[in-house]
Amino acid sequence: MASLSALPTELLSQITRHLVTPKYGFEDNGICSLRLTCRALCLKTQYEFGKAAFSTLRLDLHAKPLQLLLNISKRPAFGEGVKQLVFAQLGDERIAFPSVEDDELDTLKEQVLFMLSRVFTEALPGLPNLQEVVIITPFAARFRRYDVIQGSSFMDTSVWKEDYDVTVNVLHMLIAQAVGGAGIRTMRTRRFRHYTAASLVPMGSHRAPR
Structure with a gap:
């Protein structure tokens, strides 16, 4: 089975959008936890992170x-x-x-x-x-x-x-x-x-x- 970090960037972008909820906003830290998992996920989610954080x-x-x-x-x-x-x-x-x-x-x-x-x-x-x-x-x-x-x-x-x-x-x-x-x-x-x-x-x- 392929690991999460092996998924295409486009698919990971769709996933990370669900980690920033309208109720809690960026403060729920879901996307931060994902980015800390490994370097590959950090790089592949940087644009979604930028939208959420900044x-x-x-x-x-x-x-x-x-x-x-x-x-x-x-x-x-x-x-x-x-x-x-x-x-x-x-x-x-x-x-x-x-x-x-x-x-x-x-x-x-x-x-x-x-x-x-x-x-x-x-x-x-x-x-x-x-x-x-x-x-x-x-x-x-x-x-x-x-x-x-x-x-x-x-x-x-x-x-x-x-x-x-x-x-x-x-x-x-x-x-x-x-x-x-x-x-x-x-x-x-x-x-x-x-x-x-x-x-x-x-x-x-x-x-x-x-």
């Missing part, structure tokens, strides 16, 4: 979520599964931004906008099935730049230098510019006016916020 990405503008977005966009099996991006950030935590020596990007605002524009411009072409970007408002990503000064006792001291807040309108502008450059034509952007803790589902769930 159809909706919930992000803020901290470094790790943005890097995760870039990593997903660089893997076709995962990037093709992304249909919706949801951005939410209340601005209750400052995002540390290192000082950058650049004559053309003198202010923190210029550096932050350049960084975000680069991330979105690089990531969106790798999300060919992206249909919607949702920004949950009120939105504010508060960046703060520090200078590190070495004291006489050889202990470094961080000195606040400059603040810059990315508002919902700024984020909308950056995304719109990246969408135009990526050639995505059918995508729409919308905003939720009210933010509640229930609006967000942990990263990896395929269910949209209600």
Whole structure:
């Protein structure tokens, strides 16, 4: 009798779709358990896994979520599964931004906008099935730049230098510019006016916020 891993990829795709149920979504981990069985099953189910795990990405503008977005966009099996991006950030935590020596990007605002524009411009072409970007408002990503000064006792001291807040309108502008450059034509952007803790589902769930 042939093993499960020997089945054609098309048949395995049909099987894995039943491991992600509308009731429990991706959190039931059925497809993850299957992928951990062996390397062959992991490879053959990567596109179905991408659809289940990454159809909706919930992000803020901290470094790790943005890097995760870039990593997903660089893997076709995962990037093709992304249909919706949801951005939410209340601005209750400052995002540390290192000082950058650049004559053309003198202010923190210029550096932050350049960084975000680069991330979105690089990531969106790798999300060919992206249909919607949702920004949950009120939105504010508060960046703060520090200078590190070495004291006489050889202990470094961080000195606040400059603040810059990315508002919902700024984020909308950056995304719109990246969408135009990526050639995505059918995508729409919308905003939720009210933010509640229930609006967000942990990263990896395929269910949209209600």
